[in-house]
Amino acid sequence: FCKFTLLEPYKQLYYNILIYRTPLISASVQNNPDVIVVDETVNGVYGEELCSKVKADKAIANIPVILLIKSADNESYLSHVGSKADRLELRSANIWKFRTDITMLIDNNLVRQERMRRFIADTVAPTLPEKIRKDDACLKFINKVRQLLEQNLAEESYTVDALSEDMGMSRTAFYNKMKKMTGQAPADYMLTFKMERAKRLLASQDYSIGEIATMLGFCDSRYFAKRFKEACGICPSKYIETIIG
Template sequence: MENEKFKRSFRTPFQNSLGLAVYRSGLQRCAPDHSWGPGVRDHYLIHYILSGKGTFDSGKRKYALTAGDGFLVVPGVVSSYQADHDEPWEYCWVGFNGADAGRLVKETGLSEESPLFHYDKDGAIENMLNDIYTATGPNPSNEAQMTAALLRFLAALMVLHGDRNCRKDTGYAYVQRSIQFIDFNYSREDLDITQIAANAGISRSHLYRLFLQHTDMTPNEYLTKYRINKAADLLKDENLSVGEAAYSSGFSDQLYFSRVFRKLKGVPPSKFAESARKAEKE
C-alpha cells in the first residue's frame, strides 16, 4: 500500500469462546501523515511507539505521542491515530479479545478514560510484543504460544501501571486478588490466611480488615464458606462420597468437615447429598 512504508503483520481468526486470544499483531514503519480512522475496532488494540511521532484521538481527548509511549484502543469506541508529517512513527501492536480480555485490560490500569502508558528504560516492551508476532502460525501450539506471550505483555503492563493504581483505591483490589487466589487454591488442605495475605502483598491484619470492610466476613470465614459451597456442588453434581467431597474441597478431617457443613447448610452432608440426588430424579 502506498501509505505504508513498511508493515509486518499477522492476523488470526478470532474464536469468541476463548478466554483470551490474539486477534492481530505486527510492526509498522508509517509513511508521513499515515492515519487510521475515525472508526471503531471490534477488539482491544495496544500500540507501542518505537520511534518518531504522531497523534492519537481517543474520542475523548487528542494526545501527541512519541517514542516510548503506548496507547489503548477500546472496542466499540470511535478513535483515530495519525503519523507525524516530518517524523512519522514506527510502532508495534497487538490486538486481542476474548471473555477475559476486558478484565485483564482493567488490571493493567488502562481504560477508555486513561489509555496511555510510557516505558523507555530498555527494549522489554518491544521484545514482548515481538515475541507475540514471532509465535504466529496456523497450529494450536502457535495459538498457545501467542496467548502466553500476550499474557506476559499484559502482566508487564500491570506491574508498570496497574499495580501502582490498585494501591490508591479502597483496598478492594487486594480482596479481589485474594478471592481469585482462594478460587485457584481452595482444594489445598494447607492453604491458610498467611499464604493468602502474602499472595496479595499485604499483612494478615490488613487483609482481615479489608475482608470485613468489603465482604462482611473474615478471610477464614470466607475460605470456609467457599470450601463448603464447593463441597455442596460436588455432592449435588458428582457421584462422590462425603469423604471424597470433603478432601476435594480442602478438608482432611471428615468429622470436622461434617460439623462445619451442618453449621452452614443446616443438614449433614450425607443428608444434603441424598436430598439433592433425590430432587434430580423427580
C-alpha cells in the first residue's frame, strides 16, 4: 500500500515489490507477501487505519507491517503508537538502512513463526505406549475418552465421575484402565488434556487468558493461571512471551 518507489537496481536486486495505490487488504492475502509497507495516507485512507485492519485479519496478521511516516520528531512517533504497525520508518530513510531493516524484520518474523510451530507441535495429547497404540480396542477406548473431554471442555462440573459414567464404567474400573493405558490417573489425564489445549489456544493469540479459562471450564482466570503454572512450570502470560519472543 505504498506510494514511494525504490531505484530500479535495488528493486530488482533485493525485492519483488508490488505497489497498490488503492487500500485493498485482500490483495496482500493473494500475494502472500513477506512484509507489508504502508504509507501515511493511501488515497485518503490513513495508513495507521490500514495497519490496524491488517493486524485484525487473522489470515495476514502474522505478516510484519511497516508504516511510513514523514517526520522524525517525538510527536509524530507518538501519534502512531496505536497503529499496530511492527515498525515505523521515515519516508526519506536511507535506502540501505531501509533495506536492512526490512530484511531483519522478515528474518525475525520467520524465526518467531518457527518457534511458534515448534511450540504447537509439542502441545499434543500424551503419546500412548506402542503396545496400546497397536491395540484397536484400546485406541477406540482412548479416542472416546478424548472425544468426551473435547465435548465437555467448558464444563467446570465435568469430573472423573461424569467421565466414568459416560464411558459406561464404574469409577474404579475406569481408573484402573486409564492408569494402565496412559500411566496417569483419570484426573491427571483430564488436566493434562486441558493444559495441552490451553497451550494451543495461548499460542494462537486469538483469545485472552480469561476467555481461555472459560473455554476450558475454569472458574476464573486466576485459578486457571495457577493450575497452568503448576502443570507447565510457567504462567500463561510468560508462556505467550516465550512463544512470540
